[in-house]
Amino acid sequence: MSATTLLLQIAANPQSGVALPPHWGWWVILYFFFGGLAAGSYFIATMLELVGDPRDDDAVRLGYLLAFPLVVLCGLLLVVDLGVPLRFWHMLVQSERPPLPMFKSWSPISVGSWVLFIFAFFAFVSFVGVLVQEGRLRWRPLVAADRWARSRPRPFALLWGILGAFFGFFLAGYTGVLVTGTSIPFWHNARLMGALFLASAASTSYALLILLLMRRGRTHADSTVEKLARADRLAIVLEIVVLAIMLVLLGGVARPMIAGGFGVVFWLGVVIVGLLLPLAFHWSGRVGPASAERRATLAAACVLVGGFLLRFVVVMSPQWPGVPLWYL
């Protein structure tokens, strides 16, 4: 662990911390993970739709089909996490002056609530669009609306796609900024956490799409799967770079995450399994199973496991032992 020691020595100058843990437990960890997947599969689908070719349409539809149910799940997780769940609408509406909106541009959690809400709208429209396209929804007004929307000129589609992807990117990144906006030293000083979560959201979503496409009979050599894998590699490389810079800048402040039991999960689960192994599977035929097919599947599975463990150690490590590991 000499790398750890080295990083601990490059001590940043953090604020001294006596802040209390917010008791964000498994609902929040799951929200961070599935929120990344919802947002990621949506912006990947959008990019693929805008610049891909017709052979990618399956993946595009899959991305849109995943995004909406996942974002609904996220909403439920957030509501369950509240101390008073039935007051979830206080995030969006001034409870004393309805229907005036409740919005604070300087509060990440307030901005995030709105972004989740708006993103859910985009995801819903795209979800319904796919169902109509696939003939699974035949309600006439919907079919007519779908035909109308799809006959708009190209700039309209482009604008819609870019807006939706923007909110997707925002949703994937703000969860990292959310922890930066606290007084817990590790979180507060991790200015790159949003960027890290974004890269991880993209990479886990690529992995999820690859896994599902392969389950549907696509092979690793299929052109869409290849494109997704190529993009995933870039996302993983970005994630490694961002993580490395973040750790160097944090120095000893990152101690809760990189030392002790959480350190084992972080170095083994996040860094080796989640980041280095997938790259090794992609780049070297000698690592892992002999069949390229199984290597691709394994790489994607590793990315998903690593992405989940990343959320776990980031959320839990600075709160422990004040907040037990199994805290919901």
Place this chain on the structure above:
Amino acid sequence: MAKGFYTDTTICIGCKACQVACHQWNQLPAEEGGQRELTGDSYDNTGRLSALNWRHVKFIEQIPESREQTGFLQGSRWLMMSDVCKHCVRAGCLEVCPTGAIIRTEFDSVFIQQDVCNGCRACISACPFGVVDVGEDGKAHKCTLCYDRLQHGMEPACAQACPTDSIRFGEVTDLMALADARAAELKAQGVNGYVYGKEDIVGGLNAFYVLVDEPHVYGLPDRPELPSENVGTGFALSAAAAAALAIGGVVSFRKDRMDGFATEEDARTNDGPRRLADPDGGSGEGRP
């Protein structure tokens, strides 16, 4: 008209009358039905501020390891400090609260409206002083500066109960003058007294202290920052990452474009420029 507390820690005797008065006025129940666990390392058994303890007298028992006493007070000293919400001029909890439950009152105090709070707990980790806590009802709780008493021209219960006037209530500017005078007096006596809570501490604290040791000795942050300090940078760096990912995605997705160019051209002539305008919505796989 900012109202607040000036707590002179040098004359606190650790009687905890302020804690009791606070519990009584605000009808805060005992923890665990009064079955208190001992902290084991201090005569103080409250531990810290919490949803049920809005005042907490900290005991800082500076006793040398050897327990040797060489003359009066030599080598050992007990510092006592009645901790409370600082009602910050720039309050982190108020800043992050997404529901508008946390407000600044007409007395410039920071108040949590219990009928609005939905228990998201953002304020808890936002507070640089570890003051706000979540209660068993799932909502955030802390000192109200006895908002109800203030509205009727009374002073907060803790300040009224304090037998040594260690806790004083009043106009912040008046109190600050008192504190400055006290710090100067201490300095003249050869004690390093100073005011904690001027503008350098998150824009100023409406509940401030005269201390005689480093802030962290009292469990106060030496250099607190507002939670929002790094949020702008965080968003900017996220935007940069998003741009990098978008470029990475587009590059990866277009790399096959040339191979699929003929297909694309076909699709163009058949369906017009927009692929998905294709009314039959057939799968891309099926196309020529």
